[in-house]
Amino acid sequence: MINVTYSGNYQDILTDDKKRTLKSIHEKLYAKTGEGNDYVGWLDWPSGLSEDFLNGIKDTATQIREKADVLIVIGIGGSYLGAKAVIEALQPHFEKNPNFEVLFAGHQVSGPYLKQLMSYVDDKEVALNVISKSGTTTEPALAFRFLQQYMKDRYGKEAESRIFVTTDAEKGALLTLAEEKGYKRFVVPDDVGGRYSVFTAVGLLPIAAAGFELNQLIQGAKDAEDELKSFNPGDNPAIRYGTIRHHLYEQGYTNEVLATFEPKLSFVQEWWKQLFGESEGKEHKGIFPISVVYTTDLHSLGQYIQDGKRNLLESFLVVDEADEDLEVFEAENNADQLNYLAGLSLHEFNLTAYKGVSEAHLSGGVPQIGVHVKKIDEYHLGYLLYFYMLSCAYSAYLLGINPFNQPGVEDYKTAIFKLLNKPGY
Amino acid sequence: MINVTYSGNYQDILTDDKKRTLKSIHEKLYAKTGEGNDYVGWLDWPSGLSEDFLNGIKDTATQIREKADVLIVIGIGGSYLGAKAVIEALQPHFEKNPNFEVLFAGHQVSGPYLKQLMSYVDDKEVALNVISKSGTTTEPALAFRFLQQYMKDRYGKEAESRIFVTTDAEKGALLTLAEEKGYKRFVVPDDVGGRYSVFTAVGLLPIAAAGFELNQLIQGAKDAEDELKSFNPGDNPAIRYGTIRHHLYEQGYTNEVLATFEPKLSFVQEWWKQLFGESEGKEHKGIFPISVVYTTDLHSLGQYIQDGKRNLLESFLVVDEADEDLEVFEAENNADQLNYLAGLSLHEFNLTAYKGVSEAHLSGGVPQIGVHVKKIDEYHLGYLLYFYMLSCAYSAYLLGINPFNQPGVEDYKTAIFKLLNKPGY
Numbered sequence: 001m002i003n004v005t006y007s008g009n010y011q012d013i014l015t016d017d018k019k020r021t022l023k024s025i026h027e028k029l030y031a032k033t034g035e036g037n038d039y040v041g042w043l044d045w046p047s048g049l050s051e052d053f054l055n056g057i058k059d060t061a062t063q064i065r066e067k068a069d070v071l072i073v074i075g076i077g078g079s080y081l082g083a084k085a086v087i088e089a090l091q092p093h094f095e096k097n098p099n100f101e102v103l104f105a106g107h108q109v110s111g112p113y114l115k116q117l118m119s120y121v122d123d124k125e126v127a128l129n130v131i132s133k134s135g136t137t138t139e140p141a142l143a144f145r146f147l148q149q150y151m152k153d154r155y156g157k158e159a160e161s162r163i164f165v166t167t168d169a170e171k172g173a174l175l176t177l178a179e180e181k182g183y184k185r186f187v188v189p190d191d192v193g194g195r196y197s198v199f200t201a202v203g204l205l206p207i208a209a210a211g212f213e214l215n216q217l218i219q220g221a222k223d224a225e226d227e228l229k230s231f232n233p234g235d236n237p238a239i240r241y242g243t244i245r246h247h248l249y250e251q252g253y254t255n256e257v258l259a260t261f262e263p264k265l266s267f268v269q270e271w272w273k274q275l276f277g278e279s280e281g282k283e284h285k286g287i288f289p290i291s292v293v294y295t296t297d298l299h300s301l302g303q304y305i306q307d308g309k310r311n312l313l314e315s316f317l318v319v320d321e322a323d324e325d326l327e328v329f330e331a332e333n334n335a336d337q338l339n340y341l342a343g344l345s346l347h348e349f350n351l352t353a354y355k356g357v358s359e360a361h362l363s364g365g366v367p368q369i370g371v372h373v374k375k376i377d378e379y380h381l382g383y384l385l386y387f388y389m390l391s392c393a394y395s396a397y398l399l400g401i402n403p404f405n406q407p408g409v410e411d412y413k414t415a416i417f418k419l420l421n422k423p424g425y
Numbered sequence: 426m427i428n429v430t431y432s433g434n435y436q437d438i439l440t441d442d443k444k445r446t447l448k449s450i451h452e453k454l455y456a457k458t459g460e461g462n463d464y465v466g467w468l469d470w471p472s473g474l475s476e477d478f479l480n481g482i483k484d485t486a487t488q489i490r491e492k493a494d495v496l497i498v499i500g501i502g503g504s505y506l507g508a509k510a511v512i513e514a515l516q517p518h519f520e521k522n523p524n525f526e527v528l529f530a531g532h533q534v535s536g537p538y539l540k541q542l543m544s545y546v547d548d549k550e551v552a553l554n555v556i557s558k559s560g561t562t563t564e565p566a567l568a569f570r571f572l573q574q575y576m577k578d579r580y581g582k583e584a585e586s587r588i589f590v591t592t593d594a595e596k597g598a599l600l601t602l603a604e605e606k607g608y609k610r611f612v613v614p615d616d617v618g619g620r621y622s623v624f625t626a627v628g629l630l631p632i633a634a635a636g637f638e639l640n641q642l643i644q645g646a647k648d649a650e651d652e653l654k655s656f657n658p659g660d661n662p663a664i665r666y667g668t669i670r671h672h673l674y675e676q677g678y679t680n681e682v683l684a685t686f687e688p689k690l691s692f693v694q695e696w697w698k699q700l701f702g703e704s705e706g707k708e709h710k711g712i713f714p715i716s717v718v719y720t721t722d723l724h725s726l727g728q729y730i731q732d733g734k735r736n737l738l739e740s741f742l743v744v745d746e747a748d749e750d751l752e753v754f755e756a757e758n759n760a761d762q763l764n765y766l767a768g769l770s771l772h773e774f775n776l777t778a779y780k781g782v783s784e785a786h787l788s789g790g791v792p793q794i795g796v797h798v799k800k801i802d803e804y805h806l807g808y809l810l811y812f813y814m815l816s817c818a819y820s821a822y823l824l825g826i827n828p829f830n831q832p833g834v835e836d837y838k839t840a841i842f843k844l845l846n847k848p849g850y
Binding site for chain 1: 501502503506517518519520528532533534535536537538539540541542544545560561563564566567569570571574598599601602605619620679680686687688689695698699702703705706707708709710711712713714715718719720721723724725726727728729730731732733734735736737747748749750751753754756758760761762763765766769770771772774775777778780781782784785786788789790831832833834836837838839840841842843844845846847848
């Protein structure tokens with residue numbers, strides 16, 4: 001379902017030694033005995049999803065769409081990027097959902113943003129989904145403090161039926177509050193970290209509320225789980241992608257530029273940046289994940305990628321089939337000299353541009369990986385996101401890094417809390 | 426007006442030798458005798474702008490706003506990033522301009538984008554501003570082929586008074602077409618490259634159409650031109666920023682992460698990425714420019730920045746004063762444990778977060794530069810963009826690179842044109 005191409009010779013990388021290493025990673029991963037094994041719940045999560053659970057999410061999404069025009073999702077990092085990635089990939093560019101909008105908050109701290117958000121929704125019916133395992137992560141907690149008050153002021157007691165909470169099953173500030181107020185609850189599982197949580201309630205409720213097909217999304221993830229679990233390092237695209245990028249890292253390619261020609265995939269790229277950056281960027285190691293949208297960024301970063309410092313590898317996320325498309329028509333005067341393109345569709349243009357760019361950048365000294373997916377819909381997004389999560393586990397383990405923790409994020413939090421005199425710091 | 430801070434000791438960098446090098450760069454730059462001197466028109470551009478010219482732009486912007494609800498700006502790279510940066514920084518987050526919108530096209534090749542754009546504007550009155558020096562750059566030319574036809578189908582002969590062209594003064598496909606059709610014209614000057622063109626008609630017409638104050642923007646740029654032209658490497662913030670980042674590059678910090686706490690500045694960051702990436706990324710040299718918005722991306726790339734590969738330098742674009750703001754209020758139950766923040770404004774929170782993050786990342790081995798600007802308005806944006814352009818010239822010349830060309834972008838274009846059988850390739 002995913003095809004991974006490489007500008008070098010993959011068989012050269014796949015030495016017997018590398019195969020043994022990969023085999024041992026594969027075994028530890030699936031036996032859940034590797035480093036960080038408390039957090040590999042995502043691995044067999046899709047196949048473990050019950051119809052009851054999915055129906056519960058879908059029913060709540062339907063209720064939200066019935067009583068509201070706008071769902072504000074409050075979350076940061078892994079608590080919003082998965083949903084945002086899928087929703088942005090699937091919804092149109094303008095007039096997002098004419099009848100129902102999903103907006104985000106608590107993914108930064110911004111007075112203007114929050115004020116303008118509240119003013120924007122003031123003539124619309126509103127529901128909230130606040131997503132936080134602990135309930136005390138500063139940014140979403142701050143946004144929720146303001147928005148919960150907004151809901152109370154606007155709806156009084158009825159606010160309680162418009163607020164939906166996704167949090168820990170057994171403990172934490174948000175759980176306590178939800179129980180006290182009777183907010184409907186969904187669970188952030190213990191064994192799935194934020195950046196691997198798109199197929200849990202964290203991602204699924206906002207995606208369903210936005211009007212997209214959970215069954216298809218989950219079917220894609222399930223098929224990926226099933227098809228990518230075999231140890232076949234020559235063919236398994238997840239192992240290929242993880243192994244190639246790790247090999248290139250060892251050759252000194254320490255920046256990975258993920259390029260796409262589909263502007264709607266820019267939040268899949270943001271999600272990918274968290275996934276790989278937070279999983280691998282430890283112990284002064286790891287590839288720095290960078291994203292570009294082409295052809296846009298060929299006119300900004302293209303010069304550097306062609307001819308700047310040679311520590312870049314480029315991986316393309318290529319969509320083989322277009323959904324909507326336009327065909328270049330013949331113009332009478334040909335003033336713009338584009339008649340040579342007549343008959344070509346814009347999607348075909350992009351596929352050709354991909355070939356040309358890839359060729360030019362390769363000649364410039366930038367090794368090329370292609371990740372090909374058939375099209376952009378729920379099914380293929382489900383497959384793609386699972387594929388990247390699994391690749392990331394292989395890639396990080398190859399680096400000798402636990403893919404499932406993020407110890408470095410405590411440092412800045414501690415520094416901020418000390419400056420703010422937070423109790424206990 | 427701009428204050429540049431540095432986590433190291435700037436005086437240590439500013440050796441007599443470095444001062445001599447900087448002096449020679451300064452002299453060549455202002456005498457317009459350095460490499461790429463055909464393209465330093467931007468240097469004294471703000472002070473050279475006549476009132477007549479500005480009034481012409483403003484009058485056209487007024488006409489556009491009178492006859493249209495939407496201006497579609499067609500351009501790519503330097504032909505749209507400057508305007509987009511200023512407009513995004515100044516307009517509200519939701520309900521962009523309730524009465525008048527500026528939208529962009531031709532900055533990629535996307536069937537869904539163009540189709541959805543045309544469908545979105547179908548019940549609105551439309552004007553076009555197509556910006557291209559040659560008129561044959563593929564992406565804007567393609568978008569203009571479709572949108573010109575759309576205008577003709579919709580407005581007939583009247584379309585001609587709704588199309589505004591910004592192109593070369595004397596030659597090119599777009600000039601010829603504009604003369605034939607009688608489209609109103611503005612000039613892309615010969616001696617100002619795309620990424621330095623925000624203060625020419627390229628940037629000014631869309632910014633004025635969006636409803637923002639050109640006089641203030643230009644006053645900021647003029648003051649920057651005036652205040653930053655003195656050779657005073659100890660104090661001149663443009664020389665400081667250029668010199669510090671070049672010094673860090675020489676120490677092995679080859680990725681610069683530009684961070685801001687203001688989500689509205691994300692396109693200033695995109696503009697900055699083109700400016701520095703395209704100016705410096707040559708001859709296998711240059712710092713790779715990366716952007717992050719905090720605190721959002723602390724929850725995705727924060728782990729890597731704290732503890733990944735140590736080739737990162739971080740430069741903060743810090744806004745000292747907020748425009749709109751919210752203050753954290755005391756909550757009765759303190760369920761979220763945030764009462765310790767009561768009385769703090771969200772802007773103050775971000776300024777404290779800046780200090781904490783900067784401290785933590787510095788301890789993690791990431792050198793820190795701060796670029797402080799007083800606030801976000803037309804005046805300060807004008808100042809800031811000029812500051813970055815001038816810094817970039819110093820930084821690239823220090824690297825021994827011509828800041829004003831982009832030879833590497835021909836390679837991918839040639840490769841694509843060959844694959845498409847473009848006549849002449």
